[in-house]
Each structure stands twice: as C-alpha cells, then as structure tokens.
Amino acid sequence: MKGLLAAAILLAGTGIAPAQEELVVSIWGGNWRDGAQEAIATEFTKRTGVEVKFVTGGTMDRLTKAKLSAGAPQADVTLTTSHVAYLYSASDLFEKLDVSKIPNLKEAYPIALRSPYAIGLYSYVYAPAYRTDLMPDDFKITSWKDLWGDQVKDKLGLPDFDPSHIIIAAAKLSGADAKDWKKGIPLLEKLKPNIKALYQSDATSQELMKTGETPVQVLLSINAYHQMSQGIPIKLVIPEEGGVVGIDAVGISAGTKMADAAYQFVNTALDPKVQEKLCELYKCSPMNAKAHVSDEMAKLPGIFTSDEQLEKQILVDDETRAKLLPEWKSWFTENMTR
Template sequence: MSRPYSPRRTTLTLLAAGSALALAGCSAPEGAPVADGTTSASSGDELVVSVWGGLYEETITTAIADEFTEKTGAKLVFDTGSSTDRVNKVISQGSGSGVDVMINNGELTSTAETAGVLAPLAADAVPALADVADWAVQGDYGVAFGAYAMGIAYVNGAVDTPPTSWADLWSDEYAGKIAVPGAAHGHMPQFATIAAELNGGGMDDLDPGIEALAQLEPATTSMFYTDWAPLAASGEVSVAVEYSMYANLMNSTGDYDVTFVYPEEGAIGSLSVMSMVDGGDAELASAFIELMLEPENQAELSEALFHTPANTAVEVPESVADTVPAQDELGEEVRFFDDAALAELRPGLTQLITTRVVPEW
C-alpha cells in the first residue's frame, strides 16, 4: 500500500532553496576559509567533517557543535561539497585531505572502504553503536545516523490520478510532465534496477530497464529539486522522482504544495553514513559519532532532516511523524540495495543511460 503525505513545517526553521542546493555544491579547496573563518585542514584542536553543505551543515551545527566543543575542547570544521567530489578527495588524498569524518551515502562509503581509506569504528569508543538499528550498520567502517527515501512527489491539484506505484511513471497522464533523475544522479542505479524489475529484468539484467527508461517522456531531468521546482510552479511538471526530505523542504517554503508517495514496491532507501578516515583524529571522530547517535541529538536530527532515527531507543518526533517512517515501518515502505553492488554497477550504467536513454529524452 502506498503511503502519501503532505509535509508540514517543523519546529526547526528550514533553510530556503538556495541553502538546500548547497547540499551538493562544490567542495571548498583544501585550506580555504570556511564559514567560521577557520580552514578546512585539521590543526589538532578541531575535527574536520566532510559533509553536504546547506541544511546538513546547519543542522549538525545546531544539534551538536556546542556540546562537542564542551566535551572535547575541539571545534567542528566542515569541508562541504557534493557526494562524489568529497569521496574522491578522501580517496585521492587520504589523511592528507585533512578530513577526519566523512558523511556520505552508503554506496560511496563502500567505495571509500574498498579503496582502503577508512578506519574501523571501535565499539568501546562509540558505545551508542550498541543501540543502532541493523540497517544503520555499514560493516566495520560506517554507521548511519538516519534514513530517508526517494519516491514519487506530485503537485497537488495537477494530477487526476495520484501515483501509487513506480509503474505509474509510464502513465499516459504524466507523459511530458514528469521530472526524472539525471544520468549521474546518486540513485540512478536503484531507479534503473526498479525499471528493469518492472519489466522482467533486474540488477543482473538491466536491458529491460534501459529500454523502459528510454520510453519515458520527461519534461526535465534533475539532480536536485531546484531543477524542477520552477517547472512545477509553472505547470510544466506535475510528477517527479524525488527525495522525501526535499518534498518536505519545498512545502516548508510556502511556495509549493506537493505530496510524497512511498510506491507500493517500496521507496528507495538512502542513508547518511558516518565513517572515520584512516589517519585522521580517531579520538575526536569517535566522540563526534557518539554524539550524533545519542537519543536527544537523534531526535533533533530527525526533525530537521526528516530522517528515521538510527538509534532504536528514539521515536520519530511528533512534528514529523506523518512524514517519516517509524523504525518498525521502515522495512515495509523503504527498500535498501546492496551498496557494493551499486558501486560496481554505476560506471557501466552511467554510460548506458547516457548513450541509450538520454538521447531519447
């Protein structure tokens, strides 16, 4: 059963569209000034956290920065940028990147682990690891602090039949009025796999999915909701493949009215994974990860980022309870894919999408 919701404003003021776009902005050059006037290189009395900018940086700062400094005497410094830029920096430079903790999606965390640039998390240094859900544990090298979803968003009043399934994207009603992920989108491998499964294939047989994607008639492709939101406002887009977090963010601005749907086959699960960079400050990194997993902070992060909390002792805050799956609902509504398999699949798939699908759009 699909589960629609109309997100509402949370008690934490959300950033406007420009700040949200910074979630995937260009990373600051090593040693360049950051917001508080420090640099992105660690100096021993600070912890450098590689993370998306905008809402993530703002939320983590609000939730734990003061407490982290009070407990450790060090301050948080953020090295921001897109998922790919940041993982490439850590892989190419290792501890020389100045990064102590990387926050990224599961696939790119797996890529960094395979490259040998991550350090294992120590249970004795991060006691809260004992309380996290199974889905949050990424082997020995990562732990998620929350989960969110990619599903289908539609503009209220712009569709006669609201979507309930991934298959509905191919409906004649939505032809020429949908926004779909771009070829290099972080969750294109999962989206292409689902398209293949709907047509008799799967991750090991993507051809049916490639053919199906080529038959879509998108109004636009997108990497971030700001790519299609103006088209929704003008009536050119009525349905989009989008993250639950961005649907909430759009509604919070007061400029949009969209509903997010968990497709009946399951929305695509996405994790915000924390890992320690090998050669970084392990003691400060462990203290940071511990704070991110503590119950009070987990609740604040969930409310601001529309995440399902990773700590099983934490309930989804009431203010976002109708927009974020509870722990016991997550497996029913959100589907997680094998990150190592996705990482292996991506290069060839991107080429297929670029050569066989995009020209048809």
C-alpha cells in the same frame, strides 16, 4: 617554545582552556550542513570543546577530492550515502572502526552497521512526488508505473548524478532486481518522452520543483519535506512497490590526526536525543532505536520506526549499488538524455 609554554601555563592559571583544534567534517551544503551543525556539531562542541568546520560539496565530487588527498585527508569525518561510503572504504579512505569507541551503536538498529568502516545515521527514500497545484485534479500516483502515464509526458525530473532509483524501480516493475537491472531497459526506454529535465544536485532538483519546470520528480524525501516547509505544495507518495531506501552514513578518514574527536563526533551523532533533533530537522528516520519519533512525524511517507517497516521498501545492499553505479550512470547518460 618557552614563550608558548609560558602562555599555556598562564592560560591554565586563569582557568581558560587553550584553543582546541578543529574537527573537519565533509558533508553536503545547504540544509544538510545546517541540520548537522544545529543537531550534531553544537552538541559535540558543547561536550568536547572542539569546534567543527564543515567542508561541503556534491557526493561524487567529495569522493574524488578524498582520493586525491589520500594519506593526508582534508576532512577527519565524512558524511555520505552508504553505497558511496563503500567506495570510500574500497579505496582505503576510511579507517576500520573500533566500535567499542561508539557506545551509542549498541542502541542502533542492526541495519545501522553498514560495514566495518561506515555507520548509518538515518534513512530516507527516493520516491515519486508532484506539485498538486500544477498537475490535473484527477492525477494520482499509487505505483512507480504511473510515472509512465500520459499525464506525466514532458513533466518528469530525474537525478542523473545517481540514476539508480528509477533503474531499480524499472527492474522491479519488470520482475527483476538491481543485479538484473537490464531486464528493465525496455521499460526505461519507454519513459523517455515523459522526461523533461535531469538534475545534477539537490539544489537543482529543488529549483526545478519550485519553478514548476518538472512538476513531477523522483525526489529525495528529505528535500520534499524541506520544500513543503517553504510552502510549496508537494505530495510525496510511497508506491505500492515501495520507495527506494537510502541511508546516509558516516566514516572516519584513514590517516586523520583527530581520531579521538572523530569517534566522539560519530558517537554524538548516534545519541538518541541528537538523533531526534536531526530527524526532526531533516524529516528522516533515526538509526538509534531509542530515538523518539513524534506521532505526527511517524505518519509521514518515508518515515520508518521499525525494521519491519523498512523491509517493506526497496532495499539494495551497498556493495551491489556501489559497484553498479558507474555502469548505471554510463548507460543512463548514453541512452536516456535527449
């Protein structure tokens, strides 16, 4: 103990700060981790001196691990989808937020406060997308119903880890909403001949689009723009009914020993300049109303710069989506796989 104290005094005397503990942040891998590192973590460490360690995994896998380590969280902060954030809080895995410690929240759109436990950082859409070089010249999408067309037969890729997007779209086409999703079942069953493959992760989705195995997909807009940047000719379309909006949110783990740093990380993530950088990297819509979106990016499908633009899309509240997700996944697995 005396040796440690002497070392600390020596460091203080030289003006070198003792090593800080790491802040552990749970997030997806690949470009998600890389973007958060470049835009959020770098600025956070610059401000606090605390290094960030990212632990990565799929959305539901990370939730399962968090449940297994409840009370002694392996991560201090978690980035996940806003409806899955509801599942974290429902399992007492997130602490109730003290918004006075997140001053940048005052500048955010009202939709950013997802619950007393989670804050949205940015939005995106799931919408139809296709390879322009692999589909006929006269192929186009203006509505979700075009995915049922003959030209899409045996070409469509859909996510099965979260089939909510196509289920919600089918319900809307059938004159219903997410809560009355079963009204869309007859339409969903008619879609089966068009489904080529189901993907279990963002990486699988990107590979299926890259190889052309599924040249038409219900695709996350951020992934679409990521692949476009790699030179893959993809057209993302916001249908006349709207895209299905997704919001990625952040929560602080209940029981974390790094609460002060965690709050600073969340506040940094909502800083307008950090938001600008993050959304430029991801091609997503910021939650801080003071974050500037370039004129060029504002023209991209799925980029929103006002509440009014968002409200024209398909929005489902987090609680409804979270509670119905297990039922949707079960039905989809039993009825839509070939």
